[in-house]
Amino acid sequence: MFNKAKQYLLKSYDYLPTVQKFINGSPSMKAVYITCFVLIFIIATFFGMYFWNFKNRGVVDLNILIDLFRATTATQVLAFIVFLVKALVDKDDNGISDSIENEIRKEGDSNN
Numbered sequence: 001m002f003n004k005a006k007q008y009l010l011k012s013y014d015y016l017p018t019v020q021k022f023i024n025g026s027p028s029m030k031a032v033y034i035t036c037f038v039l040i041f042i043i044a045t046f047f048g049m050y051f052w053n054f055k056n057r058g059v060v061d062l063n064i065l066i067d068l069f070r071a072t073t074a075t076q077v078l079a080f081i082v083f084l085v086k087a088l089v090d091k092d093d094n095g096i097s098d099s100i101e102n103e104i105r106k107e108g109d110s111n112n
């Protein structure tokens, strides 16, 4: 069980975006990476401010957490996150998202 989880983690580590992948990637992949970075930055800033508030003021504001949960579990947000996760997959390492490549291929097939 533990070994299997370790294998999954190591396998996912190979797919993590690196600086080299970012530089060599297509503009669409750069947009996906930047969007993921902005999302992670916003969420990290939220929790940083939340815990700062807790540490310095001693206030646990559950209403803000409930609002965050409501906002992040909205259908549109979940669909956007699924789209981003699908767009991050680039198994052939050519710098273009595989889901975007499939869309381009389908469009080419329908035109012929």
Ligand SMILES: [Ca+2]
Pocket: 089, 090, 091, 092, 093, 094, 095, 096, 097, 098, 101
């Ligand atoms: Ca690809």
